[in-house]
Amino acid sequence: MSNSIDFSKYKLSDEKTPINEQLTAHYKRSYAFYTIATRVPIIITNIIDQLTRDKEKIIQRYGEHCRDELKQCIGEISKLKYELQTDKKMTEIPGDESDQYEWNRLLKEIEPNNSYFSSVWLYAECYVYRRLKSIFDETISFGNFDYFEVSKKLELSHSMANIARVLKSVNDFNNTNSGHEKLGNFFRKLLKVNLWGNRNDLSITLGQEIEVSDIDPLADIEEYNKELLVDQTIDIWNCIKIERNDEKIVSFINDNAGYELLCDLVLADFIIHHKLAKKIRFYVKSIPWFISDVLPTDFRYTLDELRKHDKEVLREAGSRWESYLREGIFELIEPAHMFFTSPFEYYKMEKIAPELYHNIAEAHLVIFKGDLNYRKLLADTNWDTTTEFRTSLSGFEPTNLCALRTIKADLISGLQPGVADRLWEEEGSKWMSTGKYGVIQFIHKRVFTQ
Ligand SMILES: O=P(O)(O)OC[C@H]1O[C@](O)(CO)[C@@H](O)[C@@H]1O
Numbered sequence: 112m113s114n115s116i117d118f119s120k121y122k123l124s125d126e127k128t129p130i131n132e133q134l135t136a137h138y139k140r141s142y143a144f145y146t147i148a149t150r151v152p153i154i155i156t157n158i159i160d161q162l163t164r165d166k167e168k169i170i171q172r173y174g175e176h177c178r179d180e181l182k183q184c185i186g187e188i189s190k191l192k193y194e195l196q197t198d199k200k201m202t203e204i205p206g207d208e209s210d211q212y213e214w215n216r217l218l219k220e221i222e223p224n225n226s227y228f229s230s231v232w233l234y235a236e237c238y239v240y241r242r243l244k245s246i247f248d249e250t251i252s253f254g255n256f257d258y259f260e261v262s263k264k265l266e267l268s269h270s271m272a273n274i275a276r277v278l279k280s281v282n283d284f285n286n287t288n289s290g291h292e293k294l295g296n297f298f299r300k301l302l303k304v305n306l307w308g309n310r311n312d313l314s315i316t317l318g319q320e321i322e323v324s325d326i327d328p329l330a331d332i333e334e335y336n337k338e339l340l341v342d343q344t345i346d347i348w349n350c351i352k353i354e355r356n357d358e359k360i361v362s363f364i365n366d367n368a369g370y371e372l373l374c375d376l377v378l379a380d381f382i383i384h385h386k387l388a389k390k391i392r393f394y395v396k397s398i399p400w401f402i403s404d405v406l407p408t409d410f411r412y413t414l415d416e417l418r419k420h421d422k423e424v425l426r427e428a429g430s431r432w433e434s435y436l437r438e439g440i441f442e443l444i445e446p447a448h449m450f451f452t453s454p455f456e457y458y459k460m461e462k463i464a465p466e467l468y469h470n471i472a473e474a475h476l477v478i479f480k481g482d483l484n485y486r487k488l489l490a491d492t493n494w495d496t497t498t499e500f501r502t503s504l505s506g507f508e509p510t511n512l513c514a515l516r517t518i519k520a521d522l523i524s525g526l527q528p529g530v531a532d533r534l535w536e537e538e539g540s541k542w543m544s545t546g547k548y549g550v551i552q553f554i555h556k557r558v559f560t561q
Pocket residue numbers: 146236309312314315366367401480481482483484486517519520
């Protein structure tokens with residue numbers, strides 16, 4: 112698709128992103144360029160196709176009076192695609208949502224680099240999803256419409272068999288009398304299952320159905336170790352195992368609904384069962400985001416589907432998790448904070464959203480899930496791959512923090528010397544975009560005394 116566009120007038124640079132610069136589609140030899148030029152337009156086209164295909168169903172659900180509004184939305188989405196493909200300035204976010212002021216302030220601040228191909232990739236890509244939402248917000252009927260709901264629900268139903276196998280193994284483990292070392296080893300395996308669950312992401316398949324193979328994710332977990340480029344599971348275990356049975360909170364900054372969320376719930380359940388924390392917090396998104404990200408409605412739908420499932424092991428888990436939610440052992444943060452659907456790098460959180468920062472800081476451990484969260488942690492910057500993970504967080508250390516991320520974008524930190532060079536040699540740029548490789552990284556919060 113990108114071939115049909117004449118990019119010569121956009122003054123792009125036929126280079127890779129220089130080291131220490133923020134990623135931008137301005138550099139043609141970057142995944143940012145490929146995403147803005149090709150992937151995002153395909154995603155937008157797929158949304159238009161789906162709305163057109165499901166038009167009658169949507170009208171049936173929302174009422175005949177919405178026919179014109181739906182047509183108007185489809186028109187506005189096509190216009191958004193045109194603006195992106197012709198590298199227009201990103202226009203102000205309309206409406207009166209609480210995030211609007213910060214969005215528009217940023218768009219102003221980055222001038223003249225506030226077009227799709229000149230801005231930081233993170234800003235431009237997030238902007239597309241935020242604009243999509245404002246298109247529906249401008250209507251009378253579609254304020255709560257989740258245009259990604261159908262694909263998320265399908266992905267969830269396809270994930271049930273594999274998660275049932277994981278739950279069965281967890282139950283077996285919980286029923287054996289295992290010592291501390293075995294508990295640690297099992298916890299570390301669950302972290303890995305959780306990491307690879309991040310491969311199940313509808314934005315990487317451009318919204319197309321994810322092929323799910325029938326596997327036992329826990330049984331084969333160590334086979335993927337060669338693709339795990341940084342493994343700090345031992346540090347995470349050492350962090351969480353201390354002071355058992357106390358008042359600890361563990362928080363998830365969630366990513367995708369479906370299989371990945373199920374993996375999050377399994378890990379959370381295990382932490383509670385073994386009294387490694389007393390409460391788990393889940394931070395999800397407030398608006399449809401990068402196709403498959405979890406919304407509060409997806410979270411509740413997931414528990415509901417589990418509770419009603421034919422398989423006993425799923426029904427039991429669903430009921431238990433619903434009761435955890437009622438009792439506050441699982442805490443779904445609602446309304447979801449709009450900082451997570453803002454364009455901002457995480458090191459800016461303390462200043463822009465101090466109440467969120469302090470809420471996250473209450474946890475003993477916070478787990479950042481997925482590629483987009485990783486990009487925000489690293490400020491969408493092309494760090495030298497051997498830069499220390501802590502350095503690449505630019506001072507963001509609300510608490511003990513870990514990132515579980517399969518690699519889908521061309522930035523990373525914390526690698527050993529030689530690792531990136533070898534992968535570039537063996538696989539070219541592909542190693543950074545398919546989610547084949549992953550990292551589990553961790554930092555201890557430092558305590559500074561005056
Ligand atoms: O669901 P995840 O893991 O955050 O992945 C989504 C991300 O991956 C990409 O598809 C590649 O970076 C982006 O478009 C997006 O940042």
